[in-house]
Amino acid sequence: MRPCARLLPDGQRLHLQHGPSDLIVWAEGERDQAYRAAVKRFETIIAEVVEELPNLRAMLSPLTKRPKGAVARRMHDACLPLSHVGYVTRMAAVAGSIADEVLAAMTRNADITRAYVNNGGDIALHLARGTAFNTSIKAHDGAELGRIEVTDKDRIGGIATSGRHGRSLSLGIADSVTVLATSAAEADVAATLIANAVDLPSHPSVIRRAACDIDENSDLGELPVTVSCGALSAEICDRALALGLNRATDFQAQGRIASAGLFLQGRSVTTGARVLPIQQEIQHVPA
Template sequence: MGLTAHLLPDGQRLHLQHGPIDLIIGAEGQRRVAFEAAVARFETILDALVAELPALRAEMSQALAMPTGAVARRMHRAALGVPGDVFFTRMAAVAGAVADEVLAAMVSQAELARAFVNNGGDIALHLEGDAQFRLMMSDHTGRGLGRIVLRAGEGVGGIATSGRHGRSHSLGIADSVTVLAPCAAQADVAATLIANSVDLPGHPAIRRRPANALMEDSDLGARPVVAGCGPLTDAECARALGAGRRVADAFTAAGLITDAALFLHAHADLTDGPRLSVADKEPAHA
């Protein structure tokens, strides 16, 4: 599928799509200039990623060479410094890195009070002055889980969500994990790895299948991914979320993220930052 670009009916948001990449973009300020910059930068992103795809699907290690393309470099930088010894590939950052790259092109060309690039739920964000960004966290059915309220100057430039109901396969059982970070690529990696760690290894209610049996070219290879999760007790949910929270705390201590919200069945665990809250009613969209 070739690149498509069109304004949404509200006239204030731009929809860009090229192959599997699908972006919703908003801008307040020099909107036309920003949208033109977004289209121009988006034109070559997919081809550049495909050219380096085999290398980007390799297991991450400090020995890997820096990639060539701008988006791939963002993926590599986001993968550096990840705490602990855990398997992942730089593809864990791809959606966030694409969003970051398009947003950077917009901000470099236009004066903007507020702008965002939403790549399937992984969001790169720019705020100036008294601008705010509000949105709802929801589960795969659309039920509200909580809210996010961000203001300029808080050090948050990226939001990402991962879990077993997301676009990619997960090694863990989290329904969803939402992370706030300085950029979307960092949020993307962290959300993936925190969601992977919400788990109860060997539990009989959890069904797993090799990743490459579900998607032949998965960068996870034959590693078992979660294909279903049956009922769990409150104590089991708390134990699984606790494992994920320890990983979230490690990312926070390393300065890689600012906040995280972890959800499993009817249970939630939030880090201590003020920007996330569990829903008591549905908040407004941004």
Template sequence: MNEPQAHWLADGRRLHLNHGPIDLVIEAFGDAVEVRAAYEQAVGRFQTILSELVEELPALRRPAAAAQRVFTGPTARRMEAAVSPLAERFVTPMAAVAGSVADEMLAAMIAGRRLERAYVNNGGDSALYLALGQSTTVAIAGTGHGFADRVLVRAEDSVRGIATSGWRGRSFSLGIADAVTVLASSGAAADAAATLIANAVDLPGNPAIKRQPAFELAPDNDLGTRLVTVEVSMISPRETAQALQAGLMVAEDYRQRGLITAAALFLNGANVLAGNFPDLRSDRLRSSDQTKDLVHA
């Protein structure tokens, strides 16, 4: 395994941290002395975060239950805490690994510091810090509009994490969502929920969907013999609406239970929203109320 790497991106403001599968972009804002100290703390924490996870990897790949298990590392504990409330469906702590790493790195970054705002972006799954009176904008993935669709998050909002999952992403999915973006109180919570909502956007048995056992694609994957989506051919508008509705039901359940703030689900050029996206800068996204008309049209 290579050693942890740290270098500045071309803009000289963002720090890139890489070690094995972990690939982070971090940025802090505020007094220059405080910002420099925050970066130093982040680099220091990054030295061991992957090795800590590897030590507990076998247990992290096993299914979660409502009763939380005991893990040694703080990132592993974040992962377990994020998936335990969702354990009525099959899920392992690995569903929250990217968001949990982002949360852990952000916590190290801001510890004892006086920053205005900061973020840790772990391959699109991000953790946010906002001091009183601060705000930031985050892009919604999967809309097909590049970075044009954005959400303004203020310090007074409950959102401190954003994550995206789907069969086209870097991780396997049991569903067919092109993307599901979730806003939640932490990166770990957003990551776990996005994974399971994306799994629920599905058309079981539909011949247009090609699936393959996860272990055939990655022998050490936590999904084992479960079938993951590898191809989605043409599906009709009605089938698209049906699949989105299945995912929306899960998203609304999580929202009503207080596990997420909002979710945006995307499939085959259509989209639905669960919850309120604060100051959504797009007129192209469909609200969950409109979904009922789409489904029953």
């Protein structure tokens, strides 16, 4: 299947699709030039990633050789600083890296004031001086969980969300974790690892299966991934969220992320400003 590109009915957003990559692109300024650059760059991205796919699916270590392709290098550079945190492959940053690469092509070839490339919820963001960006955080059922408010001064270039309801498999039980970082690739891998840390090992309400039994091509191999999580008490949710928050604050202290919001069954925690949760009244049952 060849890459597909079309303007959406609003005439302002561009839809790019090829295999698992499904991008929504928007820009202010020299939009036509930016979109032409996005289409041209997107045409070869998936083929470039596939060429190095076996190596990109392997567990990452400090001794792992840097790959050749531009997107693969973005994946490597985002994941390597966090490779000490459990099991990590460079696929943890693939969606964000593709979004970053398309946005980079746009900013190189057009004068744009604001732009985003949204790859299934992993967003590369460009804000020129004096501009701002606001968006909502949505649950898997469409309910609004919170808001994100950033300006160019915040130096946020990426927003990513991970969790057990996302497109990828998760080792944890978080409904979702949203991360803001310098790039979409960095936000992508951090969201994945923070979501993995929101967990209740051996809890009877959590059902897991080997990743390869769900998806034979998963880079997680035989690792147990979460397939369902029953209703939990507020106290148990908070305990699981605290584990994820510890990892998020560690990443923040290291300068790997700017902020994060973690969500589980109506409960939420954040590392600070920019991610603003909406308090919801949820009925919890005892664990």
